[in-house]
Amino acid sequence: MADQIPDAPSASDETELRALRDQIDAIDQQLQTLINQRASCAQQVAEVKQRFNQALPAVFYRPEREAQVLRRVMERNTGPLPDQAMARLFREVMSVCLALEQPLSVAYPGPEGGYAEQAVRKHFGLSVRGAAMTDAEQALKAVEQGHCHYAVTPIESAHEGLVSHTLDLFRRYDLRICGEVELLLDPADDKTLAADTRYLVLGKQYVEPSGHDKTSILLSVKDQPGVLHDVLGAFRQRDISLTRLESRTVHQGGDAYSLFYIDFEGHQEDAPVMDLLSELDRGPDTLKVLGSYPRAVL
Structure with missing residues (x-):
């Protein structure tokens, strides 16, 4: 059976289509002009930052600022584009503008094209320079030695829980x-059922409050009955919500210790969190604040 030839649009339909396409072309031109104006502003921001404190390297990537911008984009979005789609567009605009200020290099445990690189691109956009490393330790070492600005490494797997090797590296x-990335994976695409779904961004900078933050800590406490109850009580007394709690036993100098990895809501500059950290840091317990950072937006 021969393919049917679609009816040609009527003259009035063709006129309407041409008018709509002309309108789209005009809007595209306006968008292009505005994006370039935004890029020029970003370049001016870079110049001001470099003049502000010439004794120290300028910090161009501000995780709390980007999180605030993306949240506002989603809050004011009126459609028809979904909130997440609109935020992803702005994510890329910010990525190319940041590359004009300072091209970022981000290390991640390989291979190229894997889930870790997907997490890098989701968080930093396509304009970042990704650097695949043999493993998570090499990624962190690249940042510590100054070869890369940041590292992105897995912290949670949907099917295996906490990635314990990453916990050892934190110590x-x-x-x-500096941030977190959540990957929503389709089980049909994950034949191994071992994909990592939450990643952390690590760097050297302190991150200011964004308004919707998490804090992560490592707490080492001598193993004894009731230790978990005592730790949880410190959070409960201040009405601080935990988002993740993992524990395991480690041995040091012949003694057994409970090592807790804890994620909770709030920033270390918030008064209740400051009070909590002060209490946990007293006595023989060992506290390491891994950082406060914006909760994942996308």
């Missing part, structure tokens, strides 16, 4: 958590 490297 050994003095880097701060």
Whole structure:
């Protein structure tokens, strides 16, 4: 059976289509002009930052600022584009503008094209320079030695829970958590059922409050009955909500210790969190604040 030839649009339809396409072309031109204006502003921001404190390297990537911008984009969005789609568009605009200020290099455990690189692109956009490393430790080492600005490494797997190797690296490297990335994976695309779904961004900078933050800590406490109850009580007394709690036993000098990895809501500059950290840091317990950072937006 021969293919049917679609009816040609009527003259009035063709006129309407031409008018709509002309309108789209005009809007595209306006968008292009505005994007370039935004890029020029970003370049001016870079110049001001470099003049502001010439004794120290300028910090161009501000995780809390980007999170605030993306949240506002979603809050004011009126459609028809979904909030997440609109935010992803702005994510890329910010990515190319940041590349004009300072091209970022981000290390991640390989391979290229894997889930870790997807997490890098989702968080930083397509204009970032990704650097695949043999493993998570090499990624953190690249940041510590100044070869890369940031590292993105897995912290949670949907099917295996906490990535324990990353926890060991947190104890050994003095880097701060600057952000988190959540990957929503289709089980049909994940034949191994071992894909990592939450990643952390690590760097050297302190991140200011964004308004919707998390804090992560490592707490080492001598193993004894009731230790978990005591730790949880400190959070409960201040009405601080936990988002993740993992514990395991480690041995040091012949003694057993409970090592807690805890994520909770709030920033370390918030008064209740400051009070909590002060209490946890007293006595023989060992506290390491891994960082406060914006909650994942996309």
